[in-house]
Each structure stands twice: as C-alpha cells, then as structure tokens.
Amino acid sequence: MSDAGSFLLNNSNVDHSAYTPSSPSSPNPSHSLPAGTLGDLPVLSMNGITCRFNEVIANNDVHLDLFKGEIHGLLGENGAGKTTLMSVLYGLYKPEAGEIFVKGKRVDIKSPLDAIGLGIAMVHQHFLLTPSHTVTENIIVGLKSPGRSIFLRMAEAEKRILELSKRYGLKIDPKAIVGDLSVGEQQRVEIIKALYRDIDILILDEPTSMLTPVEEKALFSTLSAMVKAGLSIIFITHKLKEVIEASTRVTVLRGGKVIGTVMTAQTTETELAKLMIGRSLTHSVGHRQEEIHVGIEKSPNAKASAGLAKVLELKNVFALNNSGVQALKDLSLTVSKGEILGIAGVDGNGQSEMAEIVSGLRKIQSGQVLIDGRGITGMSPKQIREWGLAYIPEDRLNTGLILEYTIAENLILDRWYSSPYSGKIFLDKHEMRRFAEEIVTNFDVRTPSLDVQVRYLSGGNLQKIVLGRELSKEHKLLIAHNPTRGLDVGAAEYVHKQLFKQKDSGVGVLLLSLDLDEILLVSDRIAVIYAGRIMGVFDRATADVDKIGPLMGGYVAEATN
Amino acid sequence: MTTTLILGKRLSFKHIVPFLSGGLAFLVGGIILYAAGVDPLEAYAIIIKGSLGSSRAIADTLVKTISLLIAGLAVAVAFKCKLWNIGAEGQLYMGALGGLLVGIAVVGMIPVVSVILVLIAGIAFGAMFSLVPAVLKVKLGVSEIIVTVLLNFVALLFISYLLQGPIKAPGFLPYSPDIFPESELPILVDRTRLHAGLIVAALAAIFVHFLWKSKIGFELKSVGMNISAARYGGMNITKSILITMAISGGLAGLTGAVLLAGVQHRLIEGISPGYGFIAVIIALLGRENALGVCLVAFFFAVLLAGSESMYRTLGIPVAFAQTLQALVLVFVLIGEVFTRIHLPKKIKRVDEDKLKIHGKQIGPPAERGKVE
Numbered sequence: 024m025s026d027a028g029s030f031l032l033n034n035s036n037v038d039h040s041a042y043t044p045s046s047p048s049s050p051n052p053s054h055s056l057p058a059g060t061l062g063d064l065p066v067l068s069m070n071g072i073t074c075r076f077n078e079v080i081a082n083n084d085v086h087l088d089l090f091k092g093e094i095h096g097l098l099g100e101n102g103a104g105k106t107t108l109m110s111v112l113y114g115l116y117k118p119e120a121g122e123i124f125v126k127g128k129r130v131d132i133k134s135p136l137d138a139i140g141l142g143i144a145m146v147h148q149h150f151l152l153t154p155s156h157t158v159t160e161n162i163i164v165g166l167k168s169p170g171r172s173i174f175l176r177m178a179e180a181e182k183r184i185l186e187l188s189k190r191y192g193l194k195i196d197p198k199a200i201v202g203d204l205s206v207g208e209q210q211r212v213e214i215i216k217a218l219y220r221d222i223d224i225l226i227l228d229e230p231t232s233m234l235t236p237v238e239e240k241a242l243f244s245t246l247s248a249m250v251k252a253g254l255s256i257i258f259i260t261h262k263l264k265e266v267i268e269a270s271t272r273v274t275v276l277r278g279g280k281v282i283g284t285v286m287t288a289q290t291t292e293t294e295l296a297k298l299m300i301g302r303s304l305t306h307s308v309g310h311r312q313e314e315i316h317v318g319i320e321k322s323p324n325a326k327a328s329a330g331l332a333k334v335l336e337l338k339n340v341f342a343l344n345n346s347g348v349q350a351l352k353d354l355s356l357t358v359s360k361g362e363i364l365g366i367a368g369v370d371g372n373g374q375s376e377m378a379e380i381v382s383g384l385r386k387i388q389s390g391q392v393l394i395d396g397r398g399i400t401g402m403s404p405k406q407i408r409e410w411g412l413a414y415i416p417e418d419r420l421n422t423g424l425i426l427e428y429t430i431a432e433n434l435i436l437d438r439w440y441s442s443p444y445s446g447k448i449f450l451d452k453h454e455m456r457r458f459a460e461e462i463v464t465n466f467d468v469r470t471p472s473l474d475v476q477v478r479y480l481s482g483g484n485l486q487k488i489v490l491g492r493e494l495s496k497e498h499k500l501l502i503a504h505n506p507t508r509g510l511d512v513g514a515a516e517y518v519h520k521q522l523f524k525q526k527d528s529g530v531g532v533l534l535l536s537l538d539l540d541e542i543l544l545v546s547d548r549i550a551v552i553y554a555g556r557i558m559g560v561f562d563r564a565t566a567d568v569d570k571i572g573p574l575m576g577g578y579v580a581e582a583t584n
Numbered sequence: 585m586t587t588t589l590i591l592g593k594r595l596s597f598k599h600i601v602p603f604l605s606g607g608l609a610f611l612v613g614g615i616i617l618y619a620a621g622v623d624p625l626e627a628y629a630i631i632i633k634g635s636l637g638s639s640r641a642i643a644d645t646l647v648k649t650i651s652l653l654i655a656g657l658a659v660a661v662a663f664k665c666k667l668w669n670i671g672a673e674g675q676l677y678m679g680a681l682g683g684l685l686v687g688i689a690v691v692g693m694i695p696v697v698s699v700i701l702v703l704i705a706g707i708a709f710g711a712m713f714s715l716v717p718a719v720l721k722v723k724l725g726v727s728e729i730i731v732t733v734l735l736n737f738v739a740l741l742f743i744s745y746l747l748q749g750p751i752k753a754p755g756f757l758p759y760s761p762d763i764f765p766e767s768e769l770p771i772l773v774d775r776t777r778l779h780a781g782l783i784v785a786a787l788a789a790i791f792v793h794f795l796w797k798s799k800i801g802f803e804l805k806s807v808g809m810n811i812s813a814a815r816y817g818g819m820n821i822t823k824s825i826l827i828t829m830a831i832s833g834g835l836a837g838l839t840g841a842v843l844l845a846g847v848q849h850r851l852i853e854g855i856s857p858g859y860g861f862i863a864v865i866i867a868l869l870g871r872e873n874a875l876g877v878c879l880v881a882f883f884f885a886v887l888l889a890g891s892e893s894m895y896r897t898l899g900i901p902v903a904f905a906q907t908l909q910a911l912v913l914v915f916v917l918i919g920e921v922f923t924r925i926h927l928p929k930k931i932k933r934v935d936e937d938k939l940k941i942h943g944k945q946i947g948p949p950a951e952r953g954k955v956e
C-alpha cells in the first residue's frame with residue numbers, strides 16, 4: 024500500500040489511541056497499526072531509543088515506526104528531543120539503548136555513510152552545500168563516476184538531475200552556482216542530492232524555518248509527489264499548522280518521550296497542542312492580544328502621544344553587508360511613539376544590517392537615520408545608547424551577553440562607566456549586586472545563584488537578563504531582533520508581554536522577526552523587507568499572510584498562490 | 585531541556601589537580617636525574633637549600649622572582665584579554681634600552697627621581713614597542729601572535745647592533761656604559777643583591793590586581809572575552825586593544841628597566857636569560873591573575889636559583905631547571921584537561937519542579953498562526 028492519497032481516505036477506522044508506544048519490544052511492531060492500512064512491515068522502526076548527554080536525557084525509550092509512503096510528522100517543542108532522535112537515526116549520535124530496524128532488518132548505524140547506504144538521507148536545517156560550486160557539483164560530490172571513469176560525467180549527472188527535478192516538481196538549474204540561489208532553491212538542491220542517491224527514507228529537519236509561505240506550499244506539494252513515488256518522509260517541526268497540512272501521521276515528543284502517535288486526519292491543532300505542551304488550552308486564539316494586555320496599566324499620556332511623534336526614521340538608507348554586498352537599498356521607514364512596527368521577511372534580507380545601522384554598529388553608505396529627531400550618523404554605539412536606544416540583539420549568546428560573566432557583570436555591559444555602577448576608577452561591586460538582585464526579581468530570572476557564569480542558564484533566562492538590562496535604562500526606541508527565537512512558549516509569552524508594556528509606556532518598538540506569526544501577533548503596523556528594500560507597509564488590521572507572503576518572496580504583483 | 589545545571593560543591597577537586605600535576609612533574613624530573621646518575625632526593629634537597637637555605641640564597645631567589653613576576657604579569661594582562669603577546673622578551677629588551685638612555689643621560693637628580701625616570705622610560709619603550717603589533721592588529725587584522733614572536737628577534741638583534749657600535753662602552757666587550765649610580769635601584773638588604781625592584785614588582789602586582797576591579801579593566805576584559813558583545817555594549821574595541829597591549833608591553837619594558845637599574849647597571853646582550861619567554865608559562869600557570877602569577881613566579885625563581893647551585897655541586901646543567909619548568913607546564917595542562925573531562929560528573933542535576941523555570945505558559949506557538 025503505497026498510495027498516500029487513498030491511505031488518507033481509508034484510515035478512518037484506525038484506532039490510534041490504542042497505539043501505546045512504550046509497550047512494543049518486538050522487532051516487528053506491525054501490531055501498532057492494523058495490517059493492510061499501511062502495509063505490513065514498517066520501512067523503518069526505532070525501538071526503545073534512549074540517548075543522554077551527561078545527565079540530561081534527550082530521548083527516553085522512544086519508539087517510532089515509519090511506513091512506506093507516509094509523511095510522518097515529528098512534533099515537539101524546542102528541546103523535546105526531535106533532532107536528537109533523527110541524529111541517532113542518521114548515525115551522528117550513538118544511543119545508549121534501543122534498536123533500529125530498516126525494512127525488518129536490524130541495523131547498526133555508526134555514521135551518516137551507513138545511513139545513506141541504508142537508503143536514509145537527511146536534509147539539515149542549515150544546509151551543507153558549497154556555495155561556490157554549481158548545483159550539479161554539489162549533488163554529485165562524494166559519489167563515484169559510473170564505470171570507473173576518472174572523469175566527472177557532468178552531462179550525465181545534469182540529465183539525471185533534470186529528470187528528478189521534473190518528476191518531483193523541484194525546479195532547479197543544474198548549472199547554477201549554489202551561492203546565487205535563494206534559500207528555497209538551496210533546499211531543493213539538498214532534496215535532489217538525497218534523491219540522487221536512491222534513498223527510501225528522507226528526514227527533513229525544520230524544513231520550513233527559512234522559507235516564505237509560497238516556497239512552503241511548493242515544498243509540501245513536492246513532498247506529496249515523493250511519497251506517491253514510494254518514498255517515506257520524516258518531517259521534524261514544532262509548527263502545528265504544518266503538521267496538519269503536510270503529514271499523514273504525527274508522533275509527538277515531549278521531554279524526550281513519545282507522548283503519542285496519531286493519524287493527522289483524525290486530530291486537530293488543539294489536540295496536538297495539548298499533547299505537545301502537556302496541558303489544555305485555556306484561551307481562544309482571537310483574544311490573545313487583548314489577553315496579554317490585561318493587567319498592564321496603560322498610561323493615558325502614552326496613548327495620547329502614540330502615533331504622533333516619530334521615534335525612528337530611516338530615509339533612503341543604503342548599506343553593505345559584511346561581505347561587501349549591497350544589503351540595504353534605498354530603505355525608508357518610520358516608527359512612532361507607542362507603536363510596534365514589525366518587520367517581516369525571510370532571513371538575510373537586510374534585517375541584521377538594519378538593526379546594526381540603527382544601533383551604530385554598522386556604517387551607513389548614504390541616507391539618514393534619525394532617532395527622536397536627531398541624526399545618528401557618526402555617533403558611536405555608546406552615544407546612541409545614551410541618546411535613548413535599547414537593543415535586544417539577534418544573537419544573545421554571542422552579542423547580547425558574555426557567557427563567562429556573571430549576571431551582574433552582564434547587566435552593566437552598557438553602563439559600566441556610569442554612576443551608580445561605578446565610581447571614578449572602580450566598579451561598585453555592591454551596587455552591581457544590588458542591581459542584579461533587582462533584575463533577577465523583577466524579570467523573574469531563574470538562577471541557582473548570582474555568582475554563576477550565565478552560560479549555565481537556560482535560553483529563556485538568558486533572554487530575560489538581556490531584557491532586564493535593556494529595559495531598565497532610559498530609552499525612546501527599542502529594537503527587538505528575533506526576541507523569542509529558540510525560546511519555549513512560556514518565555515516567548517513573557518517577552519511579548521514586555522514588548523506590549525514598552526509600547527504602552529510610549530516607547531517605539533522596531534520588531535525584526537523571522538517568525539511571521541509573531542509579527543502578526545504583536546505588531547501595530549507591518550513592513551515587509553525583501554532584498555534590502557521595504558516591499559510594503561500594512562496596518563495590522565489589513566495585513567494577512569496572503570498579502571505578506573508573496574512580498575516576502577519578492578513577488579510584487581503576483582499576490583495569488 | 586528539563587534540567588538545569590548547577591555547579592556542585594565538590595569543585596575543589598579542580599584546585600587539587602595542579603598540585604598533583606606539579607608532583608608528577610617532579611617525579612618524572614627525578615627519573616631524569618636518576619638516569620643522569622644523580623640521587624634525585626639529594627638533587628631536590630640541593631635545589632631547596634640553594635634557593636632558600638640561607639639569607640643570601642633567599643635574596644638571590646627574590647631577585648629572580650622580581651623579573652619573573654613583572655614579566656609574568658605583563659603576559660598575564662594580555663592573556664586575560666585574549667591578546668597573545670609572546671613578545672615580552674623583545675619588549676623587555678626595549679625597556680632596558682629606554683632605561684639605559686635615561687640612566688646615562690640624567691645626572692644630578694635626587695636618586696629617587698632619577699630611578700623613577702629610568703623605570704618610566706622602560707615602561708614607555710616597552711609600551712611603544714608593543715604598540716607595533718597592536719596597531720597592525722587593529723588596522724590590518726594581522727595576528728598579534730606572529731608579529732610579537734618575530735619582533736623578539738628584531739629587538740634582540742637591534743640591541744645587539746647598538747651594543748656593537750652606537751652605545752658600546754670603550755673596551756673589548758659589547759657592553760654599554762654604566763648608568764649613573766643615582767639611577768640604580770638601591771640595595772634593600774646589606775651584603776645581598778636584593779634590590780628595591782622587589783617593591784616595584786609588588787606595586788606592579790597590586791596594580792594588576794586592581795586593574796581588573798576598575799572600569800577600564802572591565803572594558804579591556806570584556807573586549808577580550810567577546811568583541812561582538814563589547815561593541816554592542818558601547819565599548820571602544822580599538823582603544824581597548826591598544827591599551828591592553830600598552831599595559832602588557834609597558835610591564836615587560838619595566839622588567840627590562842628593573843633588570844638594568846637593579847642588577848646589571850648597564851645593558852648587555854644577555855640581560856634577560858629568557859624571562860620574557862618563561863613569563864608565558866608563568867602567566868598560564870598563574871591562571872592570568874596577579875596572586876597566581878606571584879606564586880608561580882616565586883616557585884620558578886626557586887627552581888632557577890636552586891638549579892644553579894645544583895650545577896655547582898652536582899654538575900647537573902642549569903638547563904635542568906627549564907626541563908622541570910616544562911614538565912610542570914605539561915602536567916598542569918594535562919591536569920586541566922583531566923579536570924574538564926571529569927567536571928560534568930560533579931554537576932548536580934536539578935529537576936524542573938524544584939526550579940520551576942517557566943511557570944506561566946499561556947498558549948502554544950502554533951496557535952499564533954491562527955490569529956484572525
């Protein structure tokens with residue numbers, strides 16, 4: 024039974040709740056689903072996989088079956104153990120316990136080479152391609168030429184790539200240089216690279232994290248073409264919407280354990296969410312923004328001044344990126360007092376450069392940047408901060424914090440020179456400690472002690488330290504760059520609350536985020552950035568994914584899918 | 585992840601390891617001595633007696649400590665800021681040259697003023713010389729390691745050239761003229777060679793200790809640890825790198841000036857028997873902090889002074905001291921790897937329930953996708 028389409032229609036009689044992942048230990052777990060629905064034998068079966076790092080259990084007795092012709096969603100929050108499980112399968116980690124069966128045979132996968140030999144390929148979240156080589160070169164790398172030839176048979180390879188590309192709807196030019204391709208196209212190269220090796224099982228790790236909504240749709244249709252041709256796909260994600268849209272079955276992981284495996288057609292986002300985070304939802308989605316507002320005092324003054332004064336103005340800004348390529352091209356935008364302007368866009372379209380220019384970390388080629396009416400060109404990052412900028416940087420581990428420092432030391436990273444944190448010559452240890460205690464209390468930082476290096480704290484707590492520092496100073500403008508990336512739901516929620524608080528106190532917020540859902544959730548206005556230009560600005564009320572999506576991919580006129 | 589890591593109390597293990605490593609180094613050193621036909625215990629006894637056995641011996645050991653300490657501090661300051669200054673030896677020679685130029689030129693001053701001028705000239709010359717790699721690094725991104733290593737040769741050969749001609753004193757040997765007596769560091773204890781450089785070294789150690797508690801020290805250290813974060817926080821990267829190297833080079837130059845004013849009283853080719861290189865080991869073993877450098881510098885001085893007397897009594901070459909130093913370094917470095925590997929087992933695990941990290945979850949991320 025390999026036709027995924029009819030399988031979806033036939034599975035209504037499957038009792039998925041009967042599938043108990045902890046019980047089977049037999050190498051042939053065909054009892055997990057009624058025979059005949061998906062074929063008797065799973066192509067892949069992982070039994071009792073346990074994997075730990077030091078004392079942290081990343082996978083705890085995990086069972087997973089993959090049948091021929093299915094797209095199997097592997098769902099879970101950050102740190103649930105999804106990637107670890109797939110790394111075990113791909114030979115990157117050695118599990119402490121557990122067995123893997125491929126097509127009924129017990130296998131020992133020691134390296135990715137073994138995995139590929141067994142017909143398993145993985146497309147990583149960050150692609151492993153050589154940018155200066157062509158598509159074909161990237162695809163055939165590591166393979167032997169047919170017939171012991173010492174020459175590369177490029178023409179043959181190109182022909183086969185075009186064949187695959189046509190069969191699965193993966194549009195690609197085999198002669199193109201990979202570095203010139205968009206992220207979506209590079210992903211296609213990775214997928215073709217896997218298909219080229221005649222694989223049966225394809226693992227995709229968070230495949231949509233860098234794609235525009237349009238590219239996402241194209242990917243899903245490719246995947247369904249692939250399973251129709253008999254492949255099996257494991258699709259790692261933490262986005263419920265995608266699982267519902269693309270998968271045939273879902274396995275939910277939480278805290279390293281399998282919570283359950285269900286038929287996608289028989290479940291809902293709400294039910295999956297419950298499984299994924301371990302408790303039921305108490306809010307209806309539409310009310311969320313208002314809900315977050317509850318309990319935050321709105322100062323009437325802030326409301327009155329909102330929308331009047333411009334806190335940030337960028338006028339015809341041009342700038343280069345680190346490799347000397349034009350990153351911002353004639354970019355103009357404004358942020359007013361008391362509003363959150365969300366910048367939607369795919370990674371690498373000038374967001375980082377924009378944030379760096381406003382904070383004085385990057386030189387501007389031409390144009391003007393005004394913060395609260397004052398031109399900041401020529402001002403040092405220190406002067407700009409003193410003038411009223413708070414900045415939550417994209418990379419909190421390498422830019423926002425010094426991991427070897429304590430909380431107190433990190434909190435004075437931008438004010439070490441000023442009273443009361445230091446005197447004429449020396450730092451004031453007591454004041455630093457008092458301030459650290461204050462921030463830890465106010466921002467609810469969970470730390471075993473004030474004296475540990477912050478490297479031992481979790482991502483959410485690190486972000487709270489950054490927030491504590493940035494929001495505890497006088498500021499008119501807040502730049503928040505991917506402020507919730509890598510955070511779990513609770514911590515992300517906390518960050519959003521803080522953004523609303525800021526806005527209500529009259530601060531202008533520039534939110535740069537790769538997460539379109541986040542932009543739609545918190546912004547008052549939304550600007551779409553593509554290739555260093557603002558493609559359009561929308562009021563929240565008039566913006567939706569269908570309008571924004573195509574612009575994120577650079578399609579101006581083609582607003583339809 | 586459902587757990588948070590906390591450093592446990594048994595970290596003190598980490599502090600025992602360096603001593604175990606040192607012991608092993610002496611054990612292996614003993615084997616070498618035994619192979620050379622010497623009773624290791626007797627040899628080690630002579631090292632201790634020769635370096636600490638009499639007031640004269642202690643004075644000599646302290647004289648060596650002075651140079652090793654200041655040079656060690658010089659390197660430690662740079663290393664703390666992740667600037668790999670391997671050029672302390674060259675900076676030391678340039679500092680000695682600066683001290684000499686003042687010492688042979690300034691006459692008729694109050695001795696204290698004269699000595700201070702010599703030392704300041706040493707600091708200035710060392711600092712200026714260390715700014716060469718610093719500027720190259722800041723402006724052109726050239727690695728300071730390569731430049732500082734190579735500048736050692738430049739400095740030593742330059743001094744050698746000067747001593748063959750321009751500043752050569754009349755006579756056969758390549759010596760400079762003596763500095764004026766008022767420029768010499770006074771002897772602290774009669775009938776020993778212990779000079780006032782000990783006070784200078786102590787002041788240098790205090791300076792470095794308090795540097796890290798100061799505003800400027802925090803800036804320098806932050807830039808060293810993470811340039812990106814320091815820039816983001818508004819720190820001036822270029823200024824910090826230049827200042828760090830100037831402090832490091834200045835201290836190295838001070839070492840040279842102290843050797844000149846306290847020991848030789850003139851510039852000679854071998855004014856430093858490689859103190860600038862041993863300083864690298866001292867800085868590493870002293871874990872880049874002032875107190876650690878003090879202890880290690882004294883320990884190394886004991887080894888140096890002791891092995892000189894071992895040479896006199898047992899005929900074991902002085903190079904054995906270097907062998908022992910190298911062994912100590914190797915074992916301590918191995919020990920450090922050992923502590924790092926075993927540390928994670930000493931880390932306590934705390935359950936999420938105890939440290940409830942995310943108390944207020946509201947909705948799952950996917951629900952956001954549904955807004956309107």
